[in-house]
Amino acid sequence: MKKTLQLLSGNESLALGAYHAGVQVASAYPGTPSTEILENLSRFKDIYAEWSTNEKVAMEVGMGAAYTGARAMVSMKHVGLNVASDPFMAASITGIVGGLVVVTADDPQIHSSQNEQDNRHYARLAKVPMLEPTDSQDVYDLMGYAFDISEEFDTPVLVRTTTRIAHSKSVVDVKKSRKVKNPQPAFLFNKQKYVMLPVYALPRHAEVEKRMVRLAEYCETFPMNQIFWNKKKIGVVTSGVAYQYAREVFPEASFLKLGMTWPLPQQMIKGFAAQVERLIVVEELDPFLQDNIKSMGIEVSGKEFIPLVGELNTRIVTESSAGAGLLPESEKGEIIPPASGLARRPPLLCPGCPHTGIYFTLNTIGQRSKLLESDKPQEPKLIITGDIGCYTLGAYPPLNVLDTTACMGAGIGQALGMEKAGVKSKIVAVIGDSTFLHSGITGLVNAVYNEGHITILILDNRTTAMTGHQEHPGTGISAQGKETYAVDIESLCRGIGVKDIKVVNAFDLKALRSGLRDSLGREEVSVIIVRGACAMQVRKREHPRKVDVEKCNQCGICLKLGCPAIQSKDGRVFIEPTLCAGDICTICEQLCPQKAIGV
Amino acid sequence: MKSKLKKMDILVTGVGGQGVVLASDIIGEAALTAGFDVKKTDTLGMAQRGGSVVSHVRLAERVWSPLIKEGEVDLLLAFEKLEAARWSHYLKKNAVAIINSYEQPPLSVSLGQEKYLTDDEIVAALKRRTDKIYIIEGNKKAQELGNVRTVNILMLGCLAAFAPLETGVWKSTISKRLPERLREINLKAFDVGRKEIEGVRIGKS
Numbered sequence A: 001m002k003k004t005l006q007l008l009s010g011n012e013s014l015a016l017g018a019y020h021a022g023v024q025v026a027s028a029y030p031g032t033p034s035t036e037i038l039e040n041l042s043r044f045k046d047i048y049a050e051w052s053t054n055e056k057v058a059m060e061v062g063m064g065a066a067y068t069g070a071r072a073m074v075s076m077k078h079v080g081l082n083v084a085s086d087p088f089m090a091a092s093i094t095g096i097v098g099g100l101v102v103v104t105a106d107d108p109q110i111h112s113s114q115n116e117q118d119n120r121h122y123a124r125l126a127k128v129p130m131l132e133p134t135d136s137q138d139v140y141d142l143m144g145y146a147f148d149i150s151e152e153f154d155t156p157v158l159v160r161t162t163t164r165i166a167h168s169k170s171v172v173d174v175k176k177s178r179k180v181k182n183p184q185p186a187f188l189f190n191k192q193k194y195v196m197l198p199v200y201a202l203p204r205h206a207e208v209e210k211r212m213v214r215l216a217e218y219c220e221t222f223p224m225n226q227i228f229w230n231k232k233k234i235g236v237v238t239s240g241v242a243y244q245y246a247r248e249v250f251p252e253a254s255f256l257k258l259g260m261t262w263p264l265p266q267q268m269i270k271g272f273a274a275q276v277e278r279l280i281v282v283e284e285l286d287p288f289l290q291d292n293i294k295s296m297g298i299e300v301s302g303k304e305f306i307p308l309v310g311e312l313n314t315r316i317v318t319e320s321s322a323g324a325g326l327l328p329e330s331e332k333g334e335i336i337p338p339a340s341g342l343a344r345r346p347p348l349l350c351p352g353c354p355h356t357g358i359y360f361t362l363n364t365i366g367q368r369s370k371l372l373e374s375d376k377p378q379e380p381k382l383i384i385t386g387d388i389g390c391y392t393l394g395a396y397p398p399l400n401v402l403d404t405t406a407c408m409g410a411g412i413g414q415a416l417g418m419e420k421a422g423v424k425s426k427i428v429a430v431i432g433d434s435t436f437l438h439s440g441i442t443g444l445v446n447a448v449y450n451e452g453h454i455t456i457l458i459l460d461n462r463t464t465a466m467t468g469h470q471e472h473p474g475t476g477i478s479a480q481g482k483e484t485y486a487v488d489i490e491s492l493c494r495g496i497g498v499k500d501i502k503v504v505n506a507f508d509l510k511a512l513r514s515g516l517r518d519s520l521g522r523e524e525v526s527v528i529i530v531r532g533a534c535a536m537q538v539r540k541r542e543h544p545r546k547v548d549v550e551k552c553n554q555c556g557i558c559l560k561l562g563c564p565a566i567q568s569k570d571g572r573v574f575i576e577p578t579l580c581a582g583d584i585c586t587i588c589e590q591l592c593p594q595k596a597i598g599v
Numbered sequence B: 001m002k003s004k005l006k007k008m009d010i011l012v013t014g015v016g017g018q019g020v021v022l023a024s025d026i027i028g029e030a031a032l033t034a035g036f037d038v039k040k041t042d043t044l045g046m047a048q049r050g051g052s053v054v055s056h057v058r059l060a061e062r063v064w065s066p067l068i069k070e071g072e073v074d075l076l077l078a079f080e081k082l083e084a085a086r087w088s089h090y091l092k093k094n095a096v097a098i099i100n101s102y103e104q105p106p107l108s109v110s111l112g113q114e115k116y117l118t119d120d121e122i123v124a125a126l127k128r129r130t131d132k133i134y135i136i137e138g139n140k141k142a143q144e145l146g147n148v149r150t151v152n153i154l155m156l157g158c159l160a161a162f163a164p165l166e167t168g169v170w171k172s173t174i175s176k177r178l179p180e181r182l183r184e185i186n187l188k189a190f191d192v193g194r195k196e197i198e199g200v201r202i203g204k205s
C-alpha cells in the first residue's frame, strides 16, 4: 500500500484539494450535503475559514478576498446558491483576480432539502465554467484545475457535487502538498472592473462573452474530459456520479466522461458521436447535457428513458436502459419487493429536544390534532407558518404543528401575508435561531414596519442543529473555534422596534403556555424567544425518568409529545432509560396528570 | 495478496445513534489497508437521532457505483431487527444476514398506529433470499461489557468471520478510529463478537 492512499468522502477530499491548491479564504453557510467542506477546512490554521451569516454574505466575502488576489472558496448547498445568486452573478461580470471557486452541492432525491433543483443551469445563466467530479479522486484533482481556470479566465468557477459524491467515500491518491501562489494579497484600484455602473458594466458583459469563447476552446483539450474507447455500438456521454452507474451497467460501451460540463467541448462530442452507432446521455435530474448536445445538431437520447426525478442508481439505469432496448431484459436480474408491513421510521425530534415543549403547547392551544380528523378543507384555528431546521420535523404526527415550509426565512413574511390577506385565525411564525439570523431578520423588520399582529417564536437552541450543530453569530464562537461577539437576539428585536418580547425556558410547560396565550391576545408583533440547549449538545444525562406502573392509567398523553424515549408495548407505557435525557428535560413529568412519571 | 482479492458488497443498517456510520467507515478503511478498492456511502436522511440509517460498503478490485444494486448484497449487518427486514430485498440469494436481536419500536408503533413485525415475520422476510441468518444478542453482550455503545464494534466482530480481511487489520483500524479511552473496551467487544458468531446456529429461525 502506498502511503498517499486515503479513504475520503467527497467533502473531505474537496477541502483537502482546495487546501493543497492554496485556498486562503473560505466562507460558507451550513447546508446538507455541503457542510463538511468548511468543517474540514476550518481545521487548517493557516487559512481563514468562516461560517457566514448566510450564503449571500459568504459569496460576498469570497468575492472581496478574490479581488485582492487571494484564492477563495465559497461552499453551499444547492438552494444556498439561490440566496447567493445576486453576488454570484455580480462576480461573473466583474471577474476576479485570485481564484474564486464556488461549490454547489446538489441533492437529487431530496435526502435533506426542500427541492431537487439542478444547479448546472446556474453555470449557463452566469456564463461561468463548471466542473463535475465523479468520485473523491476527481474532486481532489479538479480543485487544482478549478483555481487555475478561475485565474486564467478571470471568472468564478462553479464546482457542482451531489449528495452521492459529497457523502460517499472512495480511495484518493493524495499527491500534492500546499502551495500558496500569492502570499501577500493586495487590492488594486480599477473602477472599470469593480464598479458596475452602467458605463462600466456593458463593456464587462462583452468581456464575459469573449471569455466564453476562449473557454469553449479550452474545454476541448481539458484533461478531465476523457474518452474511454470500447465497443462502438453504444457511446455514453455522462458526468458526476451517473458516470459510475453507467460504467457498471454498460461494461462494453465507449464513454465520454465530462469533468467540465460548461461550456461543453463541441468538437470532442461531435467526434465521439460520429464514431458510435448510438449516442446516449446518462445524467441525473434535468436533461442538461442532452439538450445542449441536441442543440449542436447531434442525435442523442437519454431522458426519454432515464428518469427526471430522484437520484439514479444501477438498478434504475439498468431497468430504464433495458426498457429502451439498450440492454437485454435478462440484465434486469431478479428483483423482489421490499418486505411488507414494516413500520416506518422517520427522523424525529430527539429525546430532550428543546422544540418539544413549545410544539406540544402549540398543538394543544391550536387544537391541531383535530385537523387530522377530517378530510374537508378547513382553516386551522391557529395557523403556524414554519421554516427550515430540526423544528420542521414538528410537521409530523403526533405534533402536527406546521402549516408551511418553503425556504429559509420565509415563515415570517408568509405569516404577515396571510394576516394582510385577512384570514380570521391567529397566525404564528416559527423560526430557529440560525435561520432567524440567516434570513428572518428582514422579515421581522418588515412585519414591524407594516404593523403586523403576528406572533413570532424564535426557537433559540444555540446552534445550527439540523446540519450537524454548527456555530452561528448567536453563539459567539467562530468556525475556527475562536470566541467572538455573540449577537443578542433580544436586543436585536428591540432595536427593530418589537415592543413585546418574552424569553421563555423551553423546558417550562407552564411558562410556555401562558407566554403563548399572552402573545396571541396582542394586537402587535410579539416575539417569544424560546430558549433551551439542543439535547445533542448537552453531555449530562442524569436521572432518566420512569413511569410508575401503579399510578399510570395509560391515558397516553405523554406519548403525544413524540419523544422517542417514551414507548408503549402491549398497552403499557414505559421510558427507555438509555434514550431519556433526564434532568435537562422533565417535560413528560410536568405533563402527566397522574403524577406517574418521576425519577 | 492481489490474487486472493474477492468482491464483497456489505449493507450495514440500524437506527440513528447506533454507530452504523463508524462501523462502515472501519470496514472501508480496513479493506483499503488490505489492498481493496473501496467505496462506501451513507444514507441518513436528516441529522437527528432515531431515523433509519443504512451504509453501503463495497470492496472489490475495482468498484464503480457507490450504491449496491438491489439483490446484490453479500452480507447484511443489522444493528436492529426491524431494520434487517427493511433491507431484506437487497440481499443476494444465499447472502449472509447477521442481526442484532435488539428492538427499538418506531414512534408510530408506540402510538399504536403501526405494528412492529414479530420475530417470525422478520425471519420470513429474510428467508425470501437466504437461510444463512445469524441472530446475535448484541445489546445484551455489549451491556455485559459495560457499555452498550460498543454494540457496533461487537457486530463488526461477527462480520469479521465472513470478510476476506485479517484480524490484525481489523484491530489496527479499530484502534486508529477510536479515542484512547474507548480503545480497550471496543477491542474486547470485537473479540466477543467473533466468539458469538461461532456459537449461533446457522439458519436459526
Ligand SMILES: Cc1ncc(C[n+]2csc(CCOP(=O)(O)OP(=O)(O)O)c2C)c(N)n1
Residues within 6 Å of the ligand: A029, A030, A031, A032, A055, A077, A079, A080, A083, A113, A114, A388, A389, A390, A391, A408, A431, A432, A433, A434, A435, A436, A459, A461, A463, A464, A465, A466, A467
Ligand atoms: C438557503 C439554505 N441554506 C441552508 C439550508 C440548510 N439548512 C436547513 S435548516 C438550517 C438551519 C437550522 O438551524 P436553526 O434555524 O437554528 O434550527 P435547528 O435545526 O437548530 O432547530 C440549515 C442551515 C437550507 N435549507 N437553505
Ligand code: SF4
Residues within 6 Å of the ligand: A348, A349, A350, A351, A352, A353, A354, A355, A390, A461, A465, A466, A534, A535, A536, B048, B049
Ligand atoms: S438535534 Fe437538537 S434541535 Fe435537533 S431534534 Fe435533536 S435535540 Fe432537537
Ligand code: SF4
Residues within 6 Å of the ligand: A351, A352, A353, A544, A545, A561, A563, A564, A565, A566, A575, A579, A580, A581, A582, A585, A586, A587, A588, A589
Ligand atoms: S424526560 Fe420525558 S420527555 Fe424528556 S427525554 Fe425523558 S422521557 Fe422524553
